Structures are given as C-alpha cells and as structure tokens.
Amino acid sequence: MDGHNLQSGERLRPVDLAREHGLSTQAVRNYEEAGILPAAGRTPSGYRTYTPLHAAALRTFLALVPGHGHQTATSIMRAVNEGTDDEAFRQIDAGHAELLADRRTLQAVENALRDLEPTTSVETGALFIGTLAHELGIRPATLRKWERAGLVRPRRDPRTGYRVYDEADVRDARLAHQLRRGGYLLEQIAPLITQVRAAGGLEPLEAALEDWRGRLSARGRAMLRGAAELETYLRRRG
Incomplete structure (x- = not known):
C-alpha cells in the first residue's frame, strides 16, 4: 500500500x-x-x-x-x-x-543451578514422593510422570516398595520443575538432566538458559x- x-x-x-x-x-x-x-x-x-x-x-x-x-x-x-x-x-x-514472573523464574533456575557445583554437597536426607511433591507444589502423579520421562530416578525402599528421592533426585526434580515453569517440554529437559548427571556441572544448561534469556528479551x-x-x-x- x-x-x-x-x-x-x-x-x-x-x-x-x-x-x-x-x-x-x-x-x-x-x-x-x-x-x-x-x-x-x-x-x-x-x-x-x-x-x-x-x-x-x-x-x-x-x-x-x-x-x-x-x-x-x-x-x-x-x-x-x-x-x-x-x-x-x-x-x-x-x-x-507474566513476563516479569518468567524473568523471576529464570533467576530462580540460575540460583538453583548453583547447587549443581560438585563442591556443594550438603546431605539433605531422603524424601518420599508425597513430601517432595508438597515441597515443589506439584502432585505426586507429576513426579511419577517425570520419572517415566527420565527426569528423576528414585530408588525403591526394599521393605515398603515406596519411592525414595535422594539428594540428587531432589536436585533433578527441582530443576525440572523450574524448567517446566520456564516453558520447556519434558523431552527438552530430559537430555539436559542426563548431561548434568554425566558432567556433574553447570555447562549443559548454559545454552538453554542463554536461549531462555534471549526469548524473554525478545518478547519484552x-x-x-x-x-x-x-x-x-x-x-x-x-
């Protein structure tokens, strides 16, 4: 025109x-x-x-x-x-x-990633599924879904058969929760957590966080x- x-x-x-x-x-x-x-x-x-x-x-x-x-x-x-x-x-x-909330979520993820440093090894104890779900503000069914997707790998109590989440599982569940809030799909989160387990550090998530930060800036x-x-x-x- x-x-x-x-x-x-x-x-x-x-x-x-x-x-x-x-x-x-x-x-x-x-x-x-x-x-x-x-x-x-x-x-x-x-x-x-x-x-x-x-x-x-x-x-x-x-x-x-x-x-x-x-x-x-x-x-x-x-x-x-x-x-x-x-x-x-x-x-x-x-x-x-909503954009501000997403920025705060990104900041929360970055704060959570500090717990992935190999030098920070604080014994948090084991949690059962109900306790962990309550702490994250999600349903136990969500944790079971994440387990099927490979995001968490709880062991089973040999006496009761209940799922038991150790320190690494709690870390993975918390990261999965934050990344889900950031809009990432389960199939996108699973390889990141797998790499974190293998590498024992922050590097595998850096690209994802940079992409997330860029998308927030572009939206703004x-x-x-x-x-x-x-x-x-x-x-x-x-």
Whole structure:
C-alpha cells in the first residue's frame, strides 16, 4: 500500500491492507469479523471499503502478536474497538506481569543451578514422593510422570516398595520443575538432566538458559513495539 493511500481520505480495498503485510484478502476479512479491525464500510454494490484507520488497526494487531500472542492480541484490539480501553490495558498489564514472573523464574533456575557445583554437597536426607511433591507444589502423579520421562530416578525402599528421592533426585526434580515453569517440554529437559548427571556441572544448561534469556528479551522488545503501535492507533482513533 502506498503512502498516498494511507494519508489520504480515499477508500481502501481489502487487497490494499493485505498487500502491506503479505496477507490474503480473506485474512483481512477474518480479522474484521473477529473485531480486530473496526467494521468496514460498504459500497452500494456491497463491497467492503476500509480507511487508513483500518490499516493502522491491522498494523497494531500484527505488532501486538509477537509479544502477547494471537489470542490476547485479538482481545486487546477487540476491547479497543469496542471502546473499553481499560480492558485492553488490563490485558497488556497482565502480559507484562507474566513476563516479569518468567524473568523471576529464570533467576530462580540460575540460583538453583548453583547447587549443581560438585563442591556443594550438603546431605539433605531422603524424601518420599508425597513430601517432595508438597515441597515443589506439584502432585505426586507429576513426579511419577517425570520419572517415566527420565527426569528423576528414585530408588525403591526394599521393605515398603515406596519411592525414595535422594539428594540428587531432589536436585533433578527441582530443576525440572523450574524448567517446566520456564516453558520447556519434558523431552527438552530430559537430555539436559542426563548431561548434568554425566558432567556433574553447570555447562549443559548454559545454552538453554542463554536461549531462555534471549526469548524473554525478545518478547519484552516485541511488547514495546506493540505498545508503540497501539498508542499510535489510539491517537488516530481519537
């Protein structure tokens, strides 16, 4: 779409909005039906017509998606277009709060990794599954699932048959718990823990943590870009 169309009062076609972002015209129509764009005008023959305001709405939505996700970005735009700006701001605030929580989780993982140093060998005693699950704030069934995935390897008490988690198992369970909170899948965590057991140090997790940190930073910047576009859209909307 050229700059003249954006700045003029001329009517824009669905294809004009679509071309700027490499979208199909059907996608533009779908966005309108979802409330992402304001309702379009119609020509006497029934064809949709858009304005520079619709173009700004589409740019804003696409800028919000990388930081907030498709569903939340849709909800934000729908709230703005319905005139409930406070609801849009609430959802944006929730996204920033979630990002902050993820940053705190990353910090917690990095703190937990200090326990992997070979020089720190504090005897913590053995724990049964219920006690360990309670300490982690998860269900015993989750620990059993992690065991099947190879994340923890508890021994069995020869008398009772109960699972017993030693110091290394508790460490592995705590790391698995933190990494799960960070969005890692079980199949991604298992090889990391296997390498940690073999290497006895922090090195195997360094790449994962660096990637995690990078994704958080990228999301934070994407939120800033989305906020800038939203502010422009709100000013244009009036």
